[in-house]
Amino acid sequence: MKRRTALKAFGFGIGGAVVLTSGGLGVYYYAAKLDTAGKVSFDKALSIPPLAESTTDASGARVFTLGIQPGDTRFKAGSATRTWGVNGTYLGPTIRARRGEQVEFAVSNGLDQDTSLHWHGMHLPAAMDGGPHQVVPAGGTWRPRWTVDQPAATLWYHPHVHGSTADHMYRGLGGLFILDDETTEASKLPSEYGVDDIPMIVQDRAFDGNNQFEKRVPLLGGALGVIGDEVLVNGTIGPYVDVKTRLVRLRLLNGSNARLYNFGFSDDRTFSLVATDGGLLSRPWNTERLYLSPGERAEIVVAFKPGEQIELRSYPSEYGGTLGRINGFDDRLDICRFRAADTLSDSADIPSTLGVAPDLAGEKVAKERSFVLASDQINGRSMAMDRIDFGVREGTVEVWDVVNDNGFLHNFHVHDVQFQVLTVDGGKPEPHLRGWKDTVLLAPGKHYRLAMRFRGHTDPNSPYMYHCHLLLHEDNGMMGQFVVLDEGEKVGAVAQPHHHS
Structure with missing residues (x-):
């Protein structure tokens, strides 16, 4: 039962203030738990964001054109949802660049209000950062330019307008920014984008009865922000991935406004964490669970057997506290199904040594x-x-x-x-x-x-x-x-x- 439906069934409205007795609080607390494990149909192929196109200017810089725009996106049967996107109606293309390249962006704002794009995780001049001081007005264009000077990593971009970031992200602005370098290019890690190297922007959303996004903040101590009862991956509800290789690399981004994910698989299989926000770990870490809070990224490699089906899932969290259930910490959510082919190719590997460990502990x-x-x-x-x-x-x-x-x-x-x-x-x-x-x-x-x-x-x-x-x-x-x-x-x-x- 969806959180919204459960609350209504017990007589608690979603909007407006309510006064509950301690007994009522107990009912609310129970009703607020969400469990979709085994209940998602997984009937849509996972949408893979296209790689952003670029041109090369006279100086040799790669120039990307990004248009922020409103639109309508059909997530489910019925009415389309009013959304915002970059070069499309929801989310944006995956930008890919290499260490040492000079990049430039023409960011055009086709909305009726100011917004911005921040390059999350990027080392670059502050004036190019896309934070609250680099506003792009309605109808305007912003042209940041810098040289990529950091190791390969999975970064991302999103709006950063002071006081309005939550709203602009919830409407759909954002996308991945993947950096490559010689280390990753020489690695045997899975690397074919969209085949065995899969981007996964994981977000929760709430929809009203007309399929419009609803900014639903939980009652009674919902101090974290919007907690949705539908999970989208790259804008797809109930996605599946047809697996063709034994090893698959997942580039996970927690793109939610407030929800914490505790990632694992439905059979509790072990997977390998190979990279965090800033790039490759020094060596893989094998685990069954991985927490990502909003804005964090991780690259994991999971092994599949021919013919099997398995779900990526988010499990309950230990961090909830007294009102944790209201904020989604007790939820168990099916996110994506992986359907392995009867025959799997096996050319990739997980090296025992990946990158260089952080080395600041001994510094002055x-x-x-x-x-x-x-x-x-x-x-x-x-x-x-x-x-x-x-x-x-x-x-x-x-x-x-x-x-x-x-x-x-x-x-x-x-x-x-x-x-x-x-x-x-x-x-x-x-x-x-x-x-x-x-x-x-x-x-x-x-x-x-x-x-x-x-x-x-x-x-x-x-x-x-x-x-x-x-x-x-x-x-x-x-x-x-x-x-x-x-x-x-x-x-x-x-x-x-x-x-x-």
Whole structure:
């Protein structure tokens, strides 16, 4: 039974305020659990986002044209859903570039309101970052340009308009940005896009009776944001993948506004984590479960046997707390079915050594900082567009101690850098946190020590962001700003947002 239907069956409306007795709360708490395991028809082939086309200009830069536009998307029988997309009606193409390439984008806004595109996980100049200071007005075009200078990784792009990010993402703006380099190109990992190397943007959505997106925040402590009762992968509800190879690489992105996923397979098989936000791990980690909070990515490799069918699933989470069920932490969700052919090719492999492990633990630390996330604030302050919270010195390593201090789920994302998780509450981080990260889930009350190096792209007046990536929290002010300073530079003043035309 869907969460919405269950609540109505017990007499609780979705909209408006309600007053429940303790007995009523017990009924609500029970009704709020969602379990779709074994109940999804999986009758649609998984949509694979096309690779973005590009041209080469006179300087040799690859130029991508991205058009943000409104449209109508048919997710299910009945009325089409009003959506936003990039070069289409929902989501956008997968951008693919190689380390060392110069890239340029012509981002045109065909909406009737301002928006932006942020290159999540990318090391680039702050003025090209696509954050709240790089607004693209309705009818305008923005042309960021930079040289790709980081290892191969699965990144992504999404809107980042201050106060409206949750709304713009929920309508459908976003897509993957895959980086390649010599290491990954020489690897035997599965690598044929859409065949054995499959992008999977996992999102939850709620629909009203007319198939329109419904921004449904749970009653009674729904402090995380919108929790939907339908799961989409690349915009497909109930998708299946026809498997043709023994090994398949899944590039997983938690593209939801608020939902936490605890990924595993329906038979509890072991799979190999080979990469996190910032690229390849030093060696594979074999596991049966993997948490991804909003904004996090992971590359996993799973082995299939001829003729079998298996489901990717999200399992209940341990992080929910007292009201966890209301926010979806007790949900069990079938996400995608994999249907293996009777004969599978077997040319790929999982190398025992993959990449280079993060190496900042022994570096000289120029500065240590502390960040407390609570009550939609960081260190007791809400985001202010005209306030730069601090400056960091180019070329130095800093260690940031970050803690979630109010019992609700938070995570922490830093623009421009990939960081190393040094310790979690003084102990060694779990294996899935030992690679390069730009977004990390913060278990309530635990201290996460993050080491990061700031290199290149100095600008005293153009800030990068750090924030919670649960988008309601971000929009409500759980965000701050920093600048990267050259030797002798001081923190400047934020320039007025430049409207691109």
